[in-house]
Amino acid sequence: MKRNTPLLTLLTGGALGIALLIASMLAPSSKTPTSYAAAATTPSSTATAVALPSPSTAASRSQTATPSANAPLRADYAGRVKGGIHASVAISIHGTQAIAYACNGSSVEAWLKGTAVGGRLALTGKNGAVLTANYDSRRAFGDVSADGVTYSFSVYTVKKPSGLYRAIADVRGATIKAGWIVLPDGTQVGSLESNPGAAAPSATGAPALDVAAGTAQDGSTVLHVTQISGVTGTGF
Amino acid sequence: MTAEPTRPIPLPPQRAASGATKIVVPSLIGALVALTLGIYGRLHHPTGIAVNIAGFSSPGSVKSWLATAATVFAVVQVGSALVMYGKVPRVAAPSWIGGLHRWSGRLAFLLAVPVAIHCLYALGFQTYSTRVLVHSLLGCAFFGAFTVKMLILPKRGLPGWVLPVVGALVFTVLVAIWFTSAFWFFSTFGIKR
Numbered sequence: 001m002k003r004n005t006p007l008l009t010l011l012t013g014g015a016l017g018i019a020l021l022i023a024s025m026l027a028p029s030s031k032t033p034t035s036y037a038a039a040a041t042t043p044s045s046t047a048t049a050v051a052l053p054s055p056s057t058a059a060s061r062s063q064t065a066t067p068s069a070n071a072p073l074r075a076d077y078a079g080r081v082k083g084g085i086h087a088s089v090a091i092s093i094h095g096t097q098a099i100a101y102a103c104n105g106s107s108v109e110a111w112l113k114g115t116a117v118g119g120r121l122a123l124t125g126k127n128g129a130v131l132t133a134n135y136d137s138r139r140a141f142g143d144v145s146a147d148g149v150t151y152s153f154s155v156y157t158v159k160k161p162s163g164l165y166r167a168i169a170d171v172r173g174a175t176i177k178a179g180w181i182v183l184p185d186g187t188q189v190g191s192l193e194s195n196p197g198a199a200a201p202s203a204t205g206a207p208a209l210d211v212a213a214g215t216a217q218d219g220s221t222v223l224h225v226t227q228i229s230g231v232t233g234t235g236f
Numbered sequence: 237m238t239a240e241p242t243r244p245i246p247l248p249p250q251r252a253a254s255g256a257t258k259i260v261v262p263s264l265i266g267a268l269v270a271l272t273l274g275i276y277g278r279l280h281h282p283t284g285i286a287v288n289i290a291g292f293s294s295p296g297s298v299k300s301w302l303a304t305a306a307t308v309f310a311v312v313q314v315g316s317a318l319v320m321y322g323k324v325p326r327v328a329a330p331s332w333i334g335g336l337h338r339w340s341g342r343l344a345f346l347l348a349v350p351v352a353i354h355c356l357y358a359l360g361f362q363t364y365s366t367r368v369l370v371h372s373l374l375g376c377a378f379f380g381a382f383t384v385k386m387l388i389l390p391k392r393g394l395p396g397w398v399l400p401v402v403g404a405l406v407f408t409v410l411v412a413i414w415f416t417s418a419f420w421f422f423s424t425f426g427i428k429r
Contacts, residue, residue, distance in 0.1 A: 006386035009342050013349050020353040097364045113365055117358070124424055236364075 070137050071119035074230045076163045077140040078181050079155030088189040089153045090164035090181040091121065091133070091140050092230035098123055099228055099235065100131050101164050101179045102144045102151065109191035109203045110146030111166075111179065158184055160227065161211045165190075166235060167223040178206045178216065178223060192218065258394055262387035270380025273352070277361030277372065299351045300418035306351070307414040309344035310407050313337060317403060345382060348410070352379065371416035378409045 078090040087104035098116040100123050103109040112131045114123030123131040133142025141154035165180040180190035190206030209216045209225060216223045228235030316337040319329050361372045385402045
């Protein structure tokens with residue numbers, strides 16, 4: 001009878017949903033993880049994510065780099081990129097969320113946000129910045145593209161005071177956003193954007209960060225710095 | 237589907253069950269559906285995986301294409317509804333327009349269900365960016381709104397504006413969901429796989 005067909009539609013959809021949910025629960029956990037990383041893997045290619053891996057590349061990648069079951073729920077990684085003198089990357093994972101910062105100490109830098117699920121990271125940032133990586137309890141490895149440059153990296157977990165720091169301040173109407181990566185040897189790599197809201201914000205080297213005090217002096221302005229840590233959850 | 241009566245229900249004796257009740261009860265049920273989805277998505281620990289559909293390069297790609305197909309059918313919904321209501325000048329509603337409207341709606345809904353299950357099971361209700369928060373909220377709201385639409389559809393004696401308004405709401409929410417997910421996915425990672 002016509003009267004009941006909308007209800008029938010609803011119930012069919014509900015039944016389909018429940019069936020898929022049960023199928024998902026029964027699915028072996030070795031299946032491909034869902035993070036968009038598999039789709040977004042751009043193996044050390046040029047900046048844009050339009051450069052696409054063939055399905056076989058993606059498949060072989062996910063086989064060689066099987067997402068580990070021991071993917072941590074909370075972790076902080078930092079280190080230099082491959083072949084980089086200064087360029088570094090820091091990644092913080094808190095649950096299924098991830099924040100990353102890549103920076104060469106001057107003009108190239110990007111803040112990225114995204115998901116960390118099943119050992120795969122998929123993050124995006126402004127101006128087409130993309131980071132895809134695998135991670136386990138020891139290290140994170142993958143590629144990050146920012147400002148037209150692509151870096152490969154393999155970085156290890158770090159403990160405070162090493163890690164990622166951020167400062168956002170309003171100075172005479174202009175916003176300043178600065179980021180620092182503090183490496184295990186104490187080296188700081190940081191950049192400062194004077195107008196992060198602009199279409200193409202210009203970045204310069206950041207002033208020295210006083211890790212103990214949590215401040216940095218930018219000219220006459222004192223920047224108050226927050227640590228971004230997936231382990232403690234600060235900055236998320 | 238199961239124990240639902242297959243013959244017309246005789247008019248209940250208390251015909252005074254006002255138009256308001258006919259809207260309020262389905263709305264409450266719809267709200268309950270949306271709330272249930274949201275709470276499940278928030279409490280269930282996202283697994284990152286769910287059953288996969290073969291033939292696509294990644295779950296994100298599957299979902300984006302399914303959602304795009306659902307959105308296309310939703311556009312057919314609006315078009316056929318406009319024709320049915322005689323809002324398209326010089327176009328008389330053909331006899332098959334009702335069937336087109338019903339089946340495009342059913343297909344759109346059934347295409348959206350696997351996408352939603354994957355979202356809920358693998359990714360969960362998330363708030364880490366504006367896009368993701370809006371998408372999570374609207375994703376739950378969509379199935380609530382669709383439930384309302386389906387429940388009030390067979391009701392008689394409702395004001396004429398109710399169905400178009402609820403239908404427009406369902407459509408708007410779906411398109412917003414599409415923009416915060418599939419459109420984002422395609423513009424971030426590209427269309428060709």
